[in-house]
Amino acid sequence: MSDDDALVRVDNLVKHFPIRSGGLLGRTVGQVQAVDGVSLTIGRGQTLGLVGETGCGKSTLARCIAGLIPVTAGSVTFEGHDITNLSRRAMQPYRREIQMIFQDPYGSLNPRRRVGSIIGEPFAVHNMLSGTARKTKVQELMERVGLNPEHFNRFPAEFSGGQRQRIGVARALALQPKLIICDEPVSALDVSIQAQVLNLLADLQDDFGLSYLFIAHDLEVVRHVSHAVTVMYLGRIAESGPKDPVYDAPRHPYTNALLSAVPSADPEAAASRQRIILTGDVPSPINPPSGCRFHPRCPKAQDLCSQQEPLLEVKAGDPPGHETACHFPVAQGETFARAGRASRTGTA
Amino acid sequence: MSIVTELEVQADTGPEQSIEGRSQWQLTWRRLLHDKVAVTSMIVIVLVAVLAIIAPAFASLTGHGVAQTFPNQGETSAGLPVSPGTHGFLLGTDSVGRDLLVRILYGARISLFVGVLTTLIATVAGVAIGLIAGYFGGWVDGVLARFIDAVLAFPYVVLALALAARFGPSLTLIIIVISFFSWAAVARIVRGQTLSLKEKEYVEAARSLGASPWRIMFFDILPNLLAPVLVLGTLLVPSAIVSRPRCRSSAWASRSRPRAGATSWPRRPTSTSRPGGTSSSRPSPC
Numbered sequence: 001m002s003d004d005d006a007l008v009r010v011d012n013l014v015k016h017f018p019i020r021s022g023g024l025l026g027r028t029v030g031q032v033q034a035v036d037g038v039s040l041t042i043g044r045g046q047t048l049g050l051v052g053e054t055g056c057g058k059s060t061l062a063r064c065i066a067g068l069i070p071v072t073a074g075s076v077t078f079e080g081h082d083i084t085n086l087s088r089r090a091m092q093p094y095r096r097e098i099q100m101i102f103q104d105p106y107g108s109l110n111p112r113r114r115v116g117s118i119i120g121e122p123f124a125v126h127n128m129l130s131g132t133a134r135k136t137k138v139q140e141l142m143e144r145v146g147l148n149p150e151h152f153n154r155f156p157a158e159f160s161g162g163q164r165q166r167i168g169v170a171r172a173l174a175l176q177p178k179l180i181i182c183d184e185p186v187s188a189l190d191v192s193i194q195a196q197v198l199n200l201l202a203d204l205q206d207d208f209g210l211s212y213l214f215i216a217h218d219l220e221v222v223r224h225v226s227h228a229v230t231v232m233y234l235g236r237i238a239e240s241g242p243k244d245p246v247y248d249a250p251r252h253p254y255t256n257a258l259l260s261a262v263p264s265a266d267p268e269a270a271a272s273r274q275r276i277i278l279t280g281d282v283p284s285p286i287n288p289p290s291g292c293r294f295h296p297r298c299p300k301a302q303d304l305c306s307q308q309e310p311l312l313e314v315k316a317g318d319p320p321g322h323e324t325a326c327h328f329p330v331a332q333g334e335t336f337a338r339a340g341r342a343s344r345t346g347t348a
Numbered sequence: 349m350s351i352v353t354e355l356e357v358q359a360d361t362g363p364e365q366s367i368e369g370r371s372q373w374q375l376t377w378r379r380l381l382h383d384k385v386a387v388t389s390m391i392v393i394v395l396v397a398v399l400a401i402i403a404p405a406f407a408s409l410t411g412h413g414v415a416q417t418f419p420n421q422g423e424t425s426a427g428l429p430v431s432p433g434t435h436g437f438l439l440g441t442d443s444v445g446r447d448l449l450v451r452i453l454y455g456a457r458i459s460l461f462v463g464v465l466t467t468l469i470a471t472v473a474g475v476a477i478g479l480i481a482g483y484f485g486g487w488v489d490g491v492l493a494r495f496i497d498a499v500l501a502f503p504y505v506v507l508a509l510a511l512a513a514r515f516g517p518s519l520t521l522i523i524i525v526i527s528f529f530s531w532a533a534v535a536r537i538v539r540g541q542t543l544s545l546k547e548k549e550y551v552e553a554a555r556s557l558g559a560s561p562w563r564i565m566f567f568d569i570l571p572n573l574l575a576p577v578l579v580l581g582t583l584l585v586p587s588a589i590v591s592r593p594r595c596r597s598s599a600w601a602s603r604s605r606p607r608a609g610a611t612s613w614p615r616r617p618t619s620t621s622r623p624g625g626t627s628s629s630r631p632s633p634c
Contacts, residue, residue, distance in 0.1 A: 088560070096558075112574075113567070125557045125559045171557075
């Protein structure tokens with residue numbers, strides 16, 4: 001991807017949360033290394049899928065890019081402008097370009113405000129449109145996302161989960177941003193509603209040339225919407241690249257494990273495929289493992305993995321852009337020593 | 349068949365009707381009207397408030413001024429208060445021959461005024477300080493929270509006494525003292541609620557839109573605070589009314605000594621007067 005195509009460039013982003021002692025002085029006794037040196041690029045009109053287990057730093061990364069929390073180190077560049085740790089006032093023009101859709105359709109809408117006022121809030125904040133013009137625009141937005149414009153006077157509690165998420169989409173769309181950060185936008189919805197919201201997002205991308213940073217833990221959803229995928233593990237990138245190579249020929253053992261856990265609708269494929277069952281839990285980001293952060297759970301781990309941190313680089317035979325951070329990348333058709341074929345009863 | 353047509357008619361007119369969302373007030377009002385206890389209480393409160401408001405009109409109706417003594421009709425030949433119903437005194441008179449009912453109504457005026465005004469001041473101040481402390485956190489919260497604790501820990505009667513001794517008792521002083529000691533309770537609750545509300549996703553959504561902290565506090569957090577604040581406010585009104593006489597009596601204790609026996613008081617010496625009884629019978633502004 002050339003520089004001109006990049007809408008957002010995240011360079012070596014680090015976000016550590018200090019853990020303070022409960023004492024009077026509040027000394028820092030440790031760091032939660034939520035995001036630890038992540039670089040990624042979001043292209044214009046593209047969707048970057050960000051996948052990973054709960055607690056791997058996906059949402060923290062999103063909030064850093066949106067400028068909601070200060071960054072510890074590294075930089076975020078939007079259309080060539082450094083927007084890292086800008087003051088609220090200096091950030092204001094970029095707020096119009098970067099919007100967010102949140103995971104919880106119940107928590108992300110103020111229960112005491114009417115839908116019209118929620119969707120009109122971006123205009124109020126940026127002193128745009130007023131009175132009837134604003135109301136007309138709000139009703140247009142409601143219609144665009146598939147809501148009845150007559151309902152602008154209602155409270156969020158009077159809508160279903162899917163409708164509420166549409167309200168959130170309308171709010172994010174109001175200022176015609178270039179980037180929408182979707183923080184697990186469909187995780188809280190029923191599968192049938194998920195498809196509706198995903199299709200809506202895809203339509204909007206076609207109409208407005210939006211870019212998305214699409215965060216999810218559902219790999220199939222990410223595959224459906226994304227152009228490129230980044231897999232995170234414990235604050236670092238494990239593997240990233242264009243969608244097809246990452247999904248069809250994953251090189252990182254972690255990506256392999258994630259993909260092998262995706263349920264398949266084809267019973268024969270499900271029976272024949274190899275399942276990699278990871279043992280143990282995600283280690284604490286306060287005290288992450290040395291070397292490769294995945295090595296305590298990795299079926300391919302060797303001594304080197306605990307000593308030296310693997311670099312994120314293009315491995316031999318991979319297409320450009322497909323980068324993997326692993327000393328011993330998985331070859332096509334390789335089987336794992338520690339992972340046997342899982343029986344159907346043992347798939348939990 | 350008729351059902352089908354009826355449904356069709358409904359479906360036809362359905363989308364054209366503008367569907368009016370019921371406001372929070374309408375919903376609350378409807379619920380209130382269904383509650384017998386609430387309606388009864390509301391009638392009593394409204395009655396008290398109306399009586400307090402029309403007190404001057406009532407006084408002119410009876411012809412009895414609030415501080416007016418009636419040596420002839422208001423007292424028996426022995427100088428004792430008359431019983432209720434005598435000579436047009438519906439509740440009788442007090443020891444100096446003044447109409448008790450009129451005085452009660454005037455007393456209610458002042459009590460309600462002090463109660464409502466101090467509650468307003470305390471609520472506004474408490475909400476503002478609690479919101480700022482809770483939302484900004486950090487050292488701002490540290491300073492304000494310690495200040496709230498200090499005010500809550502302070503014995504207010506002592507301060508009321510000291511101030512009354514220094515400046516003399518007055519309605520303004522009482523309002524200031526009661527307000528000053530009431531806001532902290534509101535602030536503490538508002539601060540706690542704000543601490544939890546500011547973590548909500550809709551606050552983050554507002555921040556991602558670029559809303560200023562003040563806008564978020566006012567439009568996103570405050571509306572969600574109203575329920576606990578209203579409850580606390582309703583409790584503050586009676587407590588302010590109850591603390592007023594406390595302030596007043598303590599103020600009086602400090603004041604009555606140098607003034608005891610002053611002849612300017614409208615005190616008609618009677619055979620029932622006791623030397624110490626002077627201070628309790630002066631027509632007071634509060």
